[in-house]
Amino acid sequence: MTTIGTRNVLITGGAGGIGRLMALKVAALGAGVAIWDIDEQRLPAVVDELKTAGARDAQGFVCDVSDREAVYRAATETTASFGAVDILVNNAGVVSGKLLLEIADEQIERTFKINALALFWTAKAFLPAMVERGSGHIVTIASAGGLIGVPRQCDYGASKHAAVGFDEALRNELRRSAPGVITTVVCPSYIDTGMFAGATTRFSRLLPILHEQDVADRVVKAIQLNRRQVLMPPLVRTVPLMRMLPVSAFDWIADFLGVTRSMDEFTGRVGTPAD
Numbered sequence: 001m002t003t004i005g006t007r008n009v010l011i012t013g014g015a016g017g018i019g020r021l022m023a024l025k026v027a028a029l030g031a032g033v034a035i036w037d038i039d040e041q042r043l044p045a046v047v048d049e050l051k052t053a054g055a056r057d058a059q060g061f062v063c064d065v066s067d068r069e070a071v072y073r074a075a076t077e078t079t080a081s082f083g084a085v086d087i088l089v090n091n092a093g094v095v096s097g098k099l100l101l102e103i104a105d106e107q108i109e110r111t112f113k114i115n116a117l118a119l120f121w122t123a124k125a126f127l128p129a130m131v132e133r134g135s136g137h138i139v140t141i142a143s144a145g146g147l148i149g150v151p152r153q154c155d156y157g158a159s160k161h162a163a164v165g166f167d168e169a170l171r172n173e174l175r176r177s178a179p180g181v182i183t184t185v186v187c188p189s190y191i192d193t194g195m196f197a198g199a200t201t202r203f204s205r206l207l208p209i210l211h212e213q214d215v216a217d218r219v220v221k222a223i224q225l226n227r228r229q230v231l232m233p234p235l236v237r238t239v240p241l242m243r244m245l246p247v248s249a250f251d252w253i254a255d256f257l258g259v260t261r262s263m264d265e266f267t268g269r270v271g272t273p274a275d
């Protein structure tokens with residue numbers, strides 16, 4: 001069991017969506033909370049919210065996690081001003097929602113830089129101190145799209161498969177070299193933050209569009225309980241099992257569940273790079 005109130009937590013993409021809600025949740029538990037976000041204008045208001053919610057300390061840093069040097073700079077700045085990071089939540093993410101042949105090359109690269117490569121830069125920045133202290137926690141917010149390939153998610157899904165693979169390899173590296181440092185991977189299906197606006201579900205009981213607060217609460221609970229994996233809703237847990245079926249049967253089930261048509265009406269958030 002991890003007592004979050006005594007810890008310093010850093011959340012990337014913490015000025016919006018589930019990042020902000022996770023930040024508020026750990027703030028209410030008394031944690032020190034640092035948030036990184038690309039959105040400079042939203043940061044001060046969220047930092048104020050975190051202080052009001054009960055954070056021991058709350059600080060915001062502008063950082064575009066797609067930029068490796070910016071990540072290293074922000075990490076130095078964060079450690080100097082906020083202190084050592086005990087729990088790193090890699091949450092910032094983007095989606096294009098386009099068919100492969102419609103996605104600009106630069107957008108594919110940007111998706112990978114934010115959803116996959118940034119995990120490496122933040123871990124390389126904060127892991128050495130965690131290893132030295134003999135304790136720490138790295139949380140990767142991946143996606144159910146990191147377990148199953150969905151049309152209009154070639155870039156997003158591949159980057160999230162990378163995120164799932166990153167977590168698993170790191171988890172096993174740390175089990176041997178630094179057992180006090182643990183990882184958690186989070187694979188939710190669609191959440192009502194607006195990032196996936198327009199995405200649909202065929203069976204809303206089996207595969208509901210998740211509520212952002214429920215997801216944020218589940219992730220924070222998983223950190224407290226040192227859970228290594230959060231797959232939600234429960235049906236997502238069957239995906240690895242379904243992979244034992246022939247590919248045609250696996251694809252049939254994905255069609256039947258509506259998964260392969262779930263992005264047909266995707267719009268994404270207006271004003272984002274998905275436009």
Ligand SMILES: NC(=O)c1ccc[n+]([C@@H]2O[C@H](COP(=O)([O-])OP(=O)(O)OC[C@H]3O[C@@H](n4cnc5c(N)ncnc54)[C@H](OP(=O)(O)O)[C@@H]3O)[C@@H](O)[C@H]2O)c1
Binds near residue numbers: 013
């Ligand atoms: N929403 C879903 O259905 C869903 C499902 C499964 C997994 N996830 C994953 O959950 C995570 C959070 O999703 P969400 O729905 O909360 O997203 P969101 O509402 O779009 O919030 C993401 C936050 O990250 C920020 N951000 C984007 N690019 C960034 C960058 N390069 N550097 C720093 N910050 C950046 C965003 O700022 P701007 O608003 O200024 O871009 C925003 O504040 C993502 O990794 C996503 O892939 C989401």
